[in-house]
Amino acid sequence: MRILHVDNHQQRKYGQLRVSWALKLYSGLVRAGHNVLAFSDRDVARFEAPLGIRELGKKITNRRLLQTVEAFEPELIVFGHCDLIGNDTFAEIRRRHPHILLAACNNDPLFVPRNAANIARRCEIADAMFVSTGPQELKRFAGKRASLWHMPNPVDPSVENADVSLLAADDPALETDLLFCSNSRQFTERGALVSELKEKLPGDLRFHTPGLFEQPALWGRDYERKLAHSKMGLNLNRQEGYQWYSSARIAQLAGNGLLVFTHESAGFDDFMPAETLVYFRDAVTLQQQIVEFHRDDARRQHWASRCRDFFHREMNNTLYAQYIVEATTGAAFSHDYVWVQ
Structure with a gap:
């Protein structure tokens, strides 16, 4: 499957990451056999903006995402904490390409008001919403476009390689x-x-x-x-x-x-x-x-x-990534995921 992964890929950290769940998801999607292209909204904004001021690059970053979709022709867009990309941009992608599915992922806690508001906002545009909190807690977001799913915190065998x-x-x-x-x-x-x-x-x-x-x-x-x-x-x-x-x-x-x-x-x-x-x-x-x-x-x-x-x-990142794809597309689960009950 052709997948565009939109998130903060932290390229400007130049290797000084703690551990990035977004990069784990990206590598998991690749390991699961998909053709994946990464789009890092914050890095694009810095690169495109005058004087490297990120907020000045917000508008052009949204245009660059539309340009990337036209060129790459994804079947699925998985997006995480890409706060610079507005719902109106995803709506425009859906208008131009109604076959593209949208999967939103959020790995931050619900007790932070701004994050809960972000989840509610993304539920209006996404086909599926994946949150690192259990299904009982996600009921507050029901009734919008997105189906609601729990996603765990995965390991990546190439990252968590000590024992x-x-x-x-x-x-x-x-x-x-x-x-x-x-x-x-x-x-x-x-x-x-x-x-x-x-x-x-x-x-x-x-x-x-x-x-x-x-x-x-x-x-x-x-x-x-x-x-x-x-x-x-x-x-x-x-x-x-x-x-x-x-x-x-x-x-x-x-x-x-x-x-x-x-x-x-x-x-x-x-x-x-x-x-x-x-x-x-x-x-x-x-x-x-x-x-x-x-x-x-x-x-x-x-x-x-x-x-x-x-x-x-x-709970490795290959299973984690494939679960997100299967849940979004409505495919039968290929694995008995322990967190699906």
Whole structure:
């Protein structure tokens, strides 16, 4: 299938990415056998705009997308966080090419008002909307043009290619016992939980928190190296309690073989096997579980290995991409996707 993938492909980051779910989707579409062309709206806007001022390039970026559609003749357009592209442009694409299907993807949380508004707006123009929150939470967007679908956070075997579950605790390659990376401060109080853990966890447990407490955040290869040398990781979202919602870090941690601690309120046990993710309900249970797994290394390796295997087998970016294509086109599912219930 000919697919145009419109998103922020972050070309102007020049390799200093944390991990991009958009690039995972692009490579997954290619691995699934599709002919895929990437259109990076923010990069085009910078390139085309006078003096490189992105906002001045918005109008011409929309024209360039129309030009690209005319030249590439896609059968499907998959678009993500391409805020510079207006619904009127997608409507014009549909007017000129009524056979083209539109699939919208959103990997940001519903508790951010601007993001919820973006989802509602895209539901007016897309044929299908995929959101990284569970179906129960998406009912608020029903009644518009788009059908509503959950999409998980996938691993990419070429990105999440470390496996620290194979390393024993005394291996010198393991420099960190517990890792939490963050650089987001809005709509969250998780910093208080991290501070409490810092205070109460045993002194021999090496708890590293890049991006917090005036420490610099990690990007690109520095972030990848940190994951490859860490034993356990915290999957703390800015807010908890949303069905199947998680930051993309859950796949980054699990895919590299770190033992993952995540809040039980998301309900991932709906489709995750037992002895994979470690669920906590509050600061007390989280602290107890961290210490228990820190002291029982064989158990930590067992759970982390099972979780990594499951993510790579059932939640990889090739399945993820093909699911988006099949759900949008109405094709029969070619795989028993664990998140479809």
